[in-house]
Amino acid sequence: MTTTATTIPQQSEIAQRLPGADFHDCYTMDTQPNQLSALETYLKVAATTPRWVNLAMALRNRIVKLFGLKDLGLLSAIDPAKPASAYQVGDRVGIFRIRYLSEQEVILGDADKHLRVELSVCKTPHQVSVSTVVHIHNALGRIYMFFVAPAHRRIVPATMRKASFL
Numbered sequence: 001m002t003t004t005a006t007t008i009p010q011q012s013e014i015a016q017r018l019p020g021a022d023f024h025d026c027y028t029m030d031t032q033p034n035q036l037s038a039l040e041t042y043l044k045v046a047a048t049t050p051r052w053v054n055l056a057m058a059l060r061n062r063i064v065k066l067f068g069l070k071d072l073g074l075l076s077a078i079d080p081a082k083p084a085s086a087y088q089v090g091d092r093v094g095i096f097r098i099r100y101l102s103e104q105e106v107i108l109g110d111a112d113k114h115l116r117v118e119l120s121v122c123k124t125p126h127q128v129s130v131s132t133v134v135h136i137h138n139a140l141g142r143i144y145m146f147f148v149a150p151a152h153r154r155i156v157p158a159t160m161r162k163a164s165f166l
Helices: 013-017 038-047 051-065 139-162
Strands: 003-005 023-030 096-101 105-111 115-124 127-136
Touching: 003 139, 013 105, 013 115, 013 127, 023 139, 038 096, 038 105, 038 115, 038 139, 051 139, 096 115, 115 139, 127 139
Parallel strands: none
Antiparallel strands: 003 023, 023 127, 096 105, 105 115, 115 127
8 A cells, every 4th residue: 555645634633743843744544444543553553563674773772872862672562462452641662652542543752862752643434644743852853863854754654554454
């Protein structure tokens, strides 16, 4: 299936986090109707993360440690035995913490001294949108995003496409 770069859905909760953002994007994919919640969708997408994305994350983690930033782990590092219903706001899900949770949308995020990133999976009956909003805190964050933004624009669509259930 095809992912399309779009604007962040107006009705989404993540749209409320756009003011002052230094970076944001959104990718949408048409889907077949299903009963998966937004969090269930995220868990399944994360579990099917392409190998090259995990390798890129491992490299990122080694490099950023040199600058005193967090080693986030791998995008696919989720507990496959833990059902989506066991998660609540504040829980860690792989590299992120849940910041907002509803059936239609989950916002996951992390913050460090250089920036705050939030990622949304927002579902409608026939589409899934993955939006990212970044607020940069300092020069290190600007340098970081200079390198990360181009990779991010490849990682999100590739990860969505790999999830064949979408």
